[in-house]
Amino acid sequence: MPAPRSVTAVDTGRLLRDLENNGEDDSPASKKPKSDRFPLNSCEFAAAVAVFFLFALGLFYIYLTMPASEFGRIKLPRTLADLRLLKENLSAYASNHPAPFILGYCSTYIFMQTFMIPGTIFMSLLAGALFGVVRGILLVIFNATAGASSCFFLSKLIGRPLVSWLWPEKLRFFQAEIAKRRDRLLNYMLFLRITPTLPNLFINLASPIVDVPFHIFFLATLIGLIPASYITVRAGLALGDLKSLKDLYDFKTFSVLFLIGFVAICPTLLKRKRVYE
Template sequence: MPQPDALDALDLVEQGLGARNSPLEQQSAHHHQQHSSKSVKIDRFLWLRRIFLLALIFTASLSMLVALLFSLARVNSTSLGRGGGGGWEFIEISREQQQQLLNLRFPRNIDELRSLREALGNYQQQHRQLIKLGIICLYLFLQAFMLPGSIFLNILAGSFYSFFEALFLVTVLATLGSSLCYMLSRFILKDIVYYYFPERCDRLAKEVHSHRHNLLNYVLFLRITPLLPNWFINVASPLAAVPFREFFLGTFVGVIPAGVVAVKAGRILSQLNSLNDLYDSRTLAALFFLAFLVILPVVFKRRELRNAAKAT
């Protein structure tokens, strides 16, 4: 049985409340779907140019990221730190700490995340801003190129910083990273994304069109519900004609609940066994209830408008 996504959930909400599209809306949506369902003609030369441009951007970004991360590992016993008298002083880092930094790798599970946190612990106390810069650059890289792993950075930030500092950091980074992905899709990947996901893109475009008067609420709904992948929202939003302003604001507010969950998990990192511990039944129920509250005013407003139209 295929797993339901956020679009299915929204349909169930509206159907359960008795919401129906007017004939004019149905005709407009049908015309929009027919138009967007036309087969994409593959311009191989254009695709090659866009893929080459994407590869160039990816390579340049990866090179800068690797250079930054290696600069963290190269900080050794001659690392400079601000002295108490306004000058500079040398900070000693043991050979064991140097070796830990050289052996760093991106975590694939909670155990590896704990090891990473331990390796960075003493280093973070002496180089707080460098660690934050590394988290920022790595986070934006993962989000922009639709790579998994940002959840680990959310948890890591929660273990390093205070609750509100970590929450603000991951919220801003998630929004900026998603915006970069949005722009990559809008100017480079749009045709390629539609070629591989035509039905999902058409369906999202139809939903966006039907919620065009309350688009911010709809983007919030998509962001809060964990069923529709964030990477797909990022790359498909330009195809679905979601304006950047609504995308940006909806993302900024919509990622806060998931950020709260991850940051709180970072406070108890030593007690976690797996990522499944983050989203237990109570947490999922709370997220879906919050998403229901976000979309509920839109549903009632649409019903009132239809009833008023019928009365006239």
């Protein structure tokens, strides 16, 4: 009859580790870095897909109301050459049918902004090229604010694991800065919107996660995007002379934006100075 196996020190150590890990496997295969795992669970992923297809279905229905000749010439611009061609194709339709065109334009812009599809800067240039400065700025501000708000609520629904997965360090930094400026949060959010300190995409996604109230987010977006929108829409007036997107934001432009942003955040800095005195 074989003798009963004694519990060795190794077995005891393994047992203690198992108890501490609540029965989870601590083998190298189980220690896969979080960055290699898709952050959304099946329910969150299904919700994101459902919202995307609902938006896409509405957008497709709007496009179907356009004449077949115009529908076939629509293409999301990816280069300035694409944008110039799109402007030529849609100029007559935008002039003859302004209401359907604006509906399609706004729907496309908001869809792209909601689901983080690159290219909204081309849409802003197109607004300037087709509608001029005043109407172009109004269109861009409306769409950028509506799209950012839609992205805010989408992130509130499923964004936390995604943002924590993509930008963990940046999210911690943003959360710490928001916590320090709770009493002057609108000024800080205006500073972020006016200046290129943080990407607008990250601000849209991270704001609900770090508990930025929606009314603060909305006002900061509505007001803070005006300077950059003005620059882009004005550039759209001279679309034929624009050689590169880099021409939009030179050193002088960045300096002006940071100056405006400094004015916006100045009350926060002055209050902090009084506190430390």
